[in-house]
Amino acid sequence: MMFRLPVNRLDDLFAAVSAVNSLYLPVDGNDGRASYKKWVEGTKLSSKLNTVRSAKDFFFPQTTNLCDFNVKDKEIEVIDIRADSEDFVVFGVRACDARSFTILDKVFLADPIDSYYATKREHGTIVTLACTRPEENCFCNVFGIDMTSPEGDAACWLTDEYLYINANTGKGTAFIDSIKALLEECSDEDVKAQQTTVKEIAGKLPFAGVSTDYFKKNTLLDIFNSEKWEKLSESCLACGTCTFVCPTCQCYDIKDFNTGHGIKRYRTWDSCMYADFTKMAAANSRNTQMQRFRQRFMHKLVYFPDNNNGEFGCVGCGRCLSRCPISMNIIKVIKAFEEE
Amino acid sequence: MQEVKDRAKQLLADGTVNRVVGWKAGEFSYDITPAVFTSAEEIDKDFIYNDFCAPNLSKYLIKESRKEGKLLVFLKPCDTYSFNQLLKEHRILRENVYVIGVPCTGKVDIDTVRAMGFQGITGMESDGENVTVHTLYGDKTVLKADTLGDKCKTCKSKKHVVYDELIGEDGEVNTDGARFELVEKLEKMTADERFEFWRGELSKCIRCNACRNVCPACSCENCVFDNPASGIQQRAAVNSFEENMFHLIRSFHVAGRCTDCGECTRVCPQNIPLHLINRKYIKDINEFYGDFQAGEDTETRAPLNAYTFDDCEPGIVYSRGGNE
Ligand code: SF4
Ligand code: SF4
Ligand code: SF4
Ligand code: SF4
Ligand code: SF4
Numbered sequence: 001m002m003f004r005l006p007v008n009r010l011d012d013l014f015a016a017v018s019a020v021n022s023l024y025l026p027v028d029g030n031d032g033r034a035s036y037k038k039w040v041e042g043t044k045l046s047s048k049l050n051t052v053r054s055a056k057d058f059f060f061p062q063t064t065n066l067c068d069f070n071v072k073d074k075e076i077e078v079i080d081i082r083a084d085s086e087d088f089v090v091f092g093v094r095a096c097d098a099r100s101f102t103i104l105d106k107v108f109l110a111d112p113i114d115s116y117y118a119t120k121r122e123h124g125t126i127v128t129l130a131c132t133r134p135e136e137n138c139f140c141n142v143f144g145i146d147m148t149s150p151e152g153d154a155a156c157w158l159t160d161e162y163l164y165i166n167a168n169t170g171k172g173t174a175f176i177d178s179i180k181a182l183l184e185e186c187s188d189e190d191v192k193a194q195q196t197t198v199k200e201i202a203g204k205l206p207f208a209g210v211s212t213d214y215f216k217k218n219t220l221l222d223i224f225n226s227e228k229w230e231k232l233s234e235s236c237l238a239c240g241t242c243t244f245v246c247p248t249c250q251c252y253d254i255k256d257f258n259t260g261h262g263i264k265r266y267r268t269w270d271s272c273m274y275a276d277f278t279k280m281a282a283a284n285s286r287n288t289q290m291q292r293f294r295q296r297f298m299h300k301l302v303y304f305p306d307n308n309n310g311e312f313g314c315v316g317c318g319r320c321l322s323r324c325p326i327s328m329n330i331i332k333v334i335k336a337f338e339e340e
Numbered sequence: 341m342q343e344v345k346d347r348a349k350q351l352l353a354d355g356t357v358n359r360v361v362g363w364k365a366g367e368f369s370y371d372i373t374p375a376v377f378t379s380a381e382e383i384d385k386d387f388i389y390n391d392f393c394a395p396n397l398s399k400y401l402i403k404e405s406r407k408e409g410k411l412l413v414f415l416k417p418c419d420t421y422s423f424n425q426l427l428k429e430h431r432i433l434r435e436n437v438y439v440i441g442v443p444c445t446g447k448v449d450i451d452t453v454r455a456m457g458f459q460g461i462t463g464m465e466s467d468g469e470n471v472t473v474h475t476l477y478g479d480k481t482v483l484k485a486d487t488l489g490d491k492c493k494t495c496k497s498k499k500h501v502v503y504d505e506l507i508g509e510d511g512e513v514n515t516d517g518a519r520f521e522l523v524e525k526l527e528k529m530t531a532d533e534r535f536e537f538w539r540g541e542l543s544k545c546i547r548c549n550a551c552r553n554v555c556p557a558c559s560c561e562n563c564v565f566d567n568p569a570s571g572i573q574q575r576a577a578v579n580s581f582e583e584n585m586f587h588l589i590r591s592f593h594v595a596g597r598c599t600d601c602g603e604c605t606r607v608c609p610q611n612i613p614l615h616l617i618n619r620k621y622i623k624d625i626n627e628f629y630g631d632f633q634a635g636e637d638t639e640t641r642a643p644l645n646a647y648t649f650d651d652c653e654p655g656i657v658y659s660r661g662g663n664e
Contacts, residue, residue: 029544031455031611032454032455033610033611035544049459052609052610053546062546062547062576063573063576063578133459133460133476133477134460134476135459135460135461136368136460136461136462136475136476201476204476205476206367206368206462207367231375234375234376235373235374235375235400237550237553237554238553239548239549239550239552239553239554239607240548240549241548241549241550241607241609244546244547244548244609245546245548245609253573253575255572255573257571257572257573258571266573266578268573268575268576268578269575269576270575271575274566275566276566276568279568321371322450323609325395325550325553325554325606325607326373326374326395327366327370327371327372327373328373331367332366332367332373335367
């Protein structure tokens with residue numbers, strides 16, 4: 001069921017949501033780039049297409065404290081520091097990022113369930129916003145994502161006059177119920193009209209016709225052993241920017257910090273682009289940047305789909321395209337193989 | 341520039357070099373990737389030198405100059421300073437490198453163009469004066485001067501300080517001091533305001549290491565921030581102290597060696613004006629020890645590595661308003 005609210009009442013909507021739960025939404029910084037911020041009176045929704053960092057931060061933050069240890073002589077006491085999360089709402093998530101949660105769920109909610117992630121997922125409501133002006137770097141459609149009909153608990157469409165909202169899940173229905181006083185029921189005509197216009201733009205995006213067939217047709221080893229990796233990776237700086245801005249990159253490392261009176265065990269994002277990512281007691285299994293670079297793309301285009309009924313581990317958000325210092329990215333990799 | 345391509349092919353053909361380090365065209369005009377070319381076909385197909393080739397190629401020579409045979413590299417004026425500095429630090433094997441200096445009138449920066457309000461940029465063309473921006477939503481022509489990145493807006497020099505051969509006319513060192521304007525603005529702030537400014541900027545850092553890994557002055561084989569025995573993770577700043585620490589240590593470590601190439605700021609995904617930290621050091625070094633430009637030559641001893649009776653005394657800190 002479609003509901004709407006006049007755009008000049010957006011602030012009332014945000015205030016109403018914030019009165020009950022923390023509300024996060026994309027906000028423009030003074031340099032014009034958008035990032036998620038907590039809504040407070042006066043906060044304006046960003047006009048940018050997407051945020052530099054992705055929405056995965058809310059569920060899988062860059063650092064997480066896992067547990068504490070108290071060490072007394074030979075006794076080690078483990079202190080469970082897991083706390084229940086407060087309920088929160090993330091508003092304005094794009095279709096690509098919304099899909100990234102499906103991918104992250106397959107990793108973190110598979111047995112053994114990652115309780116830190118699960119808690120956040122349980123308490124977070126994702127309200128998505130359909131795209132109207134995709135960027136040249138967007139290729140969500142290559143992975144079958146519809147930018148005009150985003151997933152998430154509830155989806156929104158913004159026109160000049162109204163914000164339209166429709167629930168996708170039970171959580172989304174509850175969200176709409178909680179703000180119903182501000183909404184009016186309506187037909188989905190305007191939304192459909194917007195979808196038709198945007199779909200036309202989507203069809204003309206520079207990467208709309210990119211095919212991923214190569215990675216479906218060829219064997220893991222053929223791709224792995226391809227000579228192309230050498231050339232593709234030759235100027236990679238091993239900075240890891242691509243992995244840190246990526247909504248689906250999921251690797252982390254666990255470390256203990258000695259506070260002097262105890263141990264704090266925590267995890268932080270890690271990156272397969274780093275030399276010590278695979279460093280083990282005996283040796284390192286990836287000794288060249290080519291091997292590390294290859295890993296990132298093999299994971300997204302081959303290993304992940306192999307283990308998940310063909311679903312790719314990329315959502316086409318375009319972040320690695322716009323942020324890699326040397327402009328090397330997943331599209332260039334896919335195209336290099338498709339050339340064959 | 342056809343001349344650049346032709347020269348690359350000649351030097352490959354006559355055996356002077358066996359490969360060329362240059363810039364490779366991407367999907368759009370602005371997504372240039374540094375690359376090694378080994379044949380005339382590759383050069384014809386992908387080599388590019390134009391107003392979008394911002395990446396500084398000198399750091400790649402640390403590795404490349406240690407490989408078999410001589411290579412050709414194209415360096416813009418600012419890149420030659422990095423090259424010289426790396427030579428001075430014995431990081432590049434000079435005899436394995438043939439340097440051609442290429443002219444530069446400033447590089448168009450995609451993030452600057454995006455900040456002007458352009459969306460869906462599918463291509464750009466520059467005639468040196470104007471840049472035509474093609475987008476999914478229409479085309480528009482703007483002044484090239486407005487599209488330059490930070491590093492080019494305040495370019496320190498159009499002069500090549502090292503080369504074997506030059507294409508085009510050499511330029512002049514820029515002495516107008518414009519690059520220190522923002523530093524002066526920061527100096528005029530109160531300590532608290534300045535702290536606020538830098539906290540605001542550094543709190544955006546995602547510790548992706550792009551700034552460190554692109555920096556020609558950051559060439560340690562094992563970075564102190566990758567030390568597994570440091571006691572902390574180094575993958576992410578857990579608090580503001582770690583955020584500040586990373587940037588202060590990194591900037592101090594390159595102080596006196598930073599040529600002000602501007603690559604750190606150019607690549608930062610979070611748009612943090614990192615170069616301003618090092619420009620402050622450059623300005624201070626100039627004021628305390630006399631004008632010094634890292635990378636200008638390979639002989640002059642750097643002020644921070646040398647001692648003279650004219651060096652300022654540590655007490656200068658207090659006369660400049662530091663806390664006792
Ligand atoms: S690989 Fe690149 S385009 Fe794909 S989801 Fe990650 S950042 Fe986005
Ligand atoms: S990749 Fe698709 S969903 Fe994501 S911002 Fe671009 S158009 Fe929107
Ligand atoms: S691909 Fe690009 S962003 Fe990723 S590690 Fe290499 S240089 Fe950095
Ligand atoms: S490039 Fe920017 S975000 Fe990345 S580590 Fe450096 S300052 Fe931080
Ligand atoms: S600190 Fe920045 S400006 Fe200085 S040499 Fe390194 S990358 Fe260039």
